[in-house]
Amino acid sequence: MITLTICNHKGGTGKTTTAIHIAAALGLSGHRVLVIDLDPQGFLTRVMGVPEPPEEHSVLALFDPARSLREVRRHTVGGFDLLPSSTAMTRVMRQLNRPTDVLWAKEALEQSGLDYDVVLFDTAAAITVYSLNALVASQHVLVPVTPEYQPVLGAEQTAQTVQLVREKLNPTLFPPLFLFTQVDARKRAHQLYRRYMRRRYGDRVLEAVIRTSASLARSYEDGSTVFTREPYSRGARDYANVTDELMRRILQDREAGAVPNWSAPAPPLQEMRP
Template sequence: MIRIAIANQKGGVGKTTTAINIATAIAATGWRTLLIDLDPQGNASTGLGIPSRDREDSTYDLLMEEATVAQCTLKTRIPNLDIIPATQDLSGAEVELVAEGDRVERLKKALANADHHYDVCFIDCPPSLGLLTLNALSAADSLMVPLQCEFFALEGLSQLLQTVERVQQGINPSLNIIGVTLTMFDRRNRLTDAVAEDVRECLGGLVFDTVIPRNVRLSEAPSHGLPALIYDHSCAGSRAYMALARELLGRMPLERKAA
């Protein structure tokens, strides 16, 4: 099972929107896909139409070793796409795990028994670089970084890259960055073009060619419990995520590493 963490410690960069729609697009190609909601806000769960009452077992239970992947997993309305939902209980996991020796490897251990069930797993991280995100980076093969096209996003990217380097040195040497995707792109704004140019100059081929535009339909879709690709597959945002998914597939291993 290929494991891809979607992370950026800065909030409001389109991280969860990217997680939902990329997971949907990959599932649509026939890949057995698992999305793990590791954000206590539970937005990925809500965006896929999972009501709070159905989240009996969640990522909190998974990290606290009170439930298995199979027990926590729920089917979504999207064929080939399952989710492990999040609840607000997850916000207490970082405090509860502090004293545990394996505190950054709980998710990795939990996923070890699920490799043969899925081809790919996406992990939607919270907007922080705390224990939850470290668990995701420890468990993942690759990191995908949504980056909003604004000046302060560049500073956040620098901090994230430093964290990745520390994770590679001390926790997960095999972690790599599969790509950076530019989000909330507005061609009418000169700053947007300037930031995109700076990012591409700094990171080169790591930056995906596809950019995700600012799009009202992307913002509306979660309120209907649907990915934008289902809510309005012809809108500019949906078309961009389908193009991004094709790029991502081109960077993923040909073999899905399923046991």
């Protein structure tokens, strides 16, 4: 089972759009995929047309030792299964303050015996107990990053967090992969930040990118994806290509065997502003 967290500490970098469309692309190619919406804002749950669930049938079940993930209602939408977010996550977060509270998702997933091909976590743009749960339960991390100052800074800070989680909590974490989103090749700054990230992270930056696209900018809240709405659009083609490359890269990492003893480059460079 491949476990993948999608995160960037900066907001609006395309995390949720990426989670939905990678899950949908994998679903289309016959993979069994579970998406776990660990963002208390629940945008992914909402755009997939899933109404607010009872707490016990939401991601909060992961944090309840009395419940097995197997008994929790999962929604099949857009070609994948979804464990929906809950607005009660914000309240429950205040109770999740023990050091061991970062382990819930990993344990719940392991104990469930569920055998999806891919489990994908969408996270909020912040380091919370929920995003740490996702990183502890995952072996792979994808950082969507718009090639602009703040998202790039967020991606670099995220790489530092992932390294820390690997050192302290989850030695099975591979170094993060980066995906450029909302790319506009005509913008000089976009070209500069793409080069900057390549210089810093080399081939951990995916070759395939997601360009800005009107088909991805619209949200319908009806459970559709760009693959069902506009299968020949730029957005559909980009996410199909990115999913292919991502899976290839993840399989390469896994075939290489043990997780390398990696560390993220030193904190962001002064000269990163073009």
